[in-house]
Amino acid sequence: MKRTLTFALLLILSAGLFAQNHFPLVADHYQLELSFDFPKETLKGRCQMTILNQSDSAITQIPLLLYRLLKVNSVKNSDGDELKFAQSVVQFEDRTKLQANHILVDYEIPPHESKVIHIDYGGHLLGYTETGWRYVTDRISPEFTLIRMDTYAYPLISQPSISFLINNLRQHLFNYDIVVTVPDTLVVANGGRLQSRTPAPDNQMTYHYSSKKPAWRIDIAISPYSQLNTEVLHIFYLNDEKSAMRIAESGANAMQQYTQWWGGLQSPEAVTIIETEKNSGGQADELVILLPEESFSNINNFHNLYHELAHLWHVFIRENEGISPRWEEGLADFSAYLINETLYEERAGLVKRAANNNLRRLKRDFERNPALQNIPLMDYGNHRLTNLSYVQPMVMFSVLYYWVGEEVFHNTIGGFYQEYIETGASTKDFINYWKLMAASVNLNGFFEDWIYTPRFAEFVMEEKSFDDILEYYINSTQQ
Numbered sequence: 476m477k478r479t480l481t482f483a484l485l486l487i488l489s490a491g492l493f494a495q496n497h498f499p500l501v502a503d504h505y506q507l508e509l510s511f512d513f514p515k516e517t518l519k520g521r522c523q524m525t526i527l528n529q530s531d532s533a534i535t536q537i538p539l540l541l542y543r544l545l546k547v548n549s550v551k552n553s554d555g556d557e558l559k560f561a562q563s564v565v566q567f568e569d570r571t572k573l574q575a576n577h578i579l580v581d582y583e584i585p586p587h588e589s590k591v592i593h594i595d596y597g598g599h600l601l602g603y604t605e606t607g608w609r610y611v612t613d614r615i616s617p618e619f620t621l622i623r624m625d626t627y628a629y630p631l632i633s634q635p636s637i638s639f640l641i642n643n644l645r646q647h648l649f650n651y652d653i654v655v656t657v658p659d660t661l662v663v664a665n666g667g668r669l670q671s672r673t674p675a676p677d678n679q680m681t682y683h684y685s686s687k688k689p690a691w692r693i694d695i696a697i698s699p700y701s702q703l704n705t706e707v708l709h710i711f712y713l714n715d716e717k718s719a720m721r722i723a724e725s726g727a728n729a730m731q732q733y734t735q736w737w738g739g740l741q742s743p744e745a746v747t748i749i750e751t752e753k754n755s756g757g758q759a760d761e762l763v764i765l766l767p768e769e770s771f772s773n774i775n776n777f778h779n780l781y782h783e784l785a786h787l788w789h790v791f792i793r794e795n796e797g798i799s800p801r802w803e804e805g806l807a808d809f810s811a812y813l814i815n816e817t818l819y820e821e822r823a824g825l826v827k828r829a830a831n832n833n834l835r836r837l838k839r840d841f842e843r844n845p846a847l848q849n850i851p852l853m854d855y856g857n858h859r860l861t862n863l864s865y866v867q868p869m870v871m872f873s874v875l876y877y878w879v880g881e882e883v884f885h886n887t888i889g890g891f892y893q894e895y896i897e898t899g900a901s902t903k904d905f906i907n908y909w910k911l912m913a914a915s916v917n918l919n920g921f922f923e924d925w926i927y928t929p930r931f932a933e934f935v936m937e938e939k940s941f942d943d944i945l946e947y948y949i950n951s952t953q954q
């Protein structure tokens with residue numbers, strides 16, 4: 476549901492987005508220190524941000540966002556000098572029910588240089604349910620506290636505009652260190668590497684985590700968590716130990732299967748799963764999955780887990796021009812269905828059923844917005860249509876799988892990972908790799924239809940079934 480809402484919103488915004496493309500300032504590193512006053516329901520934050528200017532000219536003002544009830548007390552440079560800033564609670568340009576504290580810091584960052592600023596802030600966190608984001612119920616409470624990007628609980632570089640913010644976050648990944656102090660009856664959960672856990676005065680405990688990989692968001696959950704750690708998964712769970720054990724087992728089985736298909740990971744890192752409060756919405760970064768209680772305890776729904784684990788084998792896709800279309804989302808979704816089908820006999824036929832569902836979903840979207848029929852997958856990033864990146868490429872990869880066969884398919888996905896994991900690659904590199912590995916079929920027309928042109932939309936609008944489409948390509952090679 477949430478996906479659909481965001482999708483609609485992105486469509487409306489996509490026209491205006493290009494103009495704001497590539498705001499030059501991006502966060503390169505966060506050092507975030509947090510402590511809480513639970514009776515007063517307040518937090519205190521000290522945020523040291525390293526900000527990079529990616530442009531050829533100096534930038535003299537840094538725009539920041541914070542949650543509407545969080546106030547900045549001071550901003551300093553790395554020498555400890557106070558910087559001039561203004562703050563005011565404003566309405567978002569593109570979502571008028573949404574308010575945030577908009578902070579403008581006067582500070583010059585020379586071209587292609589980075590500067591450090593220290594932001595001292597604090598206040599309340601009461602969610603954003605009034606905006607229609609029913610899942611954002613974040614608050615400060617000893618039962619459950621969630622600090623995340625969705626509420627702007629830490630400073631983010633942006634003007635008060637969702638499209639601006641999403642655009643900026645997607646531009647550049649950052650590393651982070653978080654230092655969080657809580658009463659020692661509580662546990663701080665985060666997807667980074669735990670560097671230390673040190674007792675602090677007044678029966679408190681300070682947790683220091685560092686990001687394992689560059690990220691686009693920071694998620695910190697605080698609760699009386701229990702933990703279950705395996706080689707593959709670090710699980711923070713609230714009460715449901717049985718589900719935690721099932722998730723651990725299921726994750727291990729999936730990892731074993733993926734490894735058999737695609738070969739071992741070059742630098743294996745455990746994936747962290749954090750159970751969150753009921754109805755608080757799921758989220759996933761590369762190595763962190765937030766699973767709300769209702770998903771966590773629903774043992775039949777491992778799709779998200781399998782999807783995230785599949786991403787571990789994905790090369791970072793960077794286009795020479797434009798924004799990545801993120802077809803790896805469709806690949807992860809395809810892989811999650813395939814794992815389900817492989818591990819559970821009773822789920823035979825799942826991939827094809829899901830592909831047919833996705834074809835119907837595309838048709839509905841195309842009917843609602845006919846302009847989408849003319850946009851090739853390659854432009855999904857440029858048009859901010861990456862919600863479709865879960866749907867269209869899932870069908871594409873399913874066709875490929877049944878067309879070239881299991882062995883060639885897995886050798887290609889695994890081989891591409893081994894070949895490009897260090898350097899990253901472009902979509903073009905991926906296609907060339909496919910042509911090399913699957914030389915027995917002619918993939919030229921196929922990638923034209925599904926990646927570079929919107930030809931695939933004709934199949935969609937003609938209501939072709941998955942098997943029809945598969946047969947079309949099998950026959951095309953034979954002619």
Ligand SMILES: [Zn+2]
Binds near residue numbers: 783803
């Ligand atoms: Zn994904």
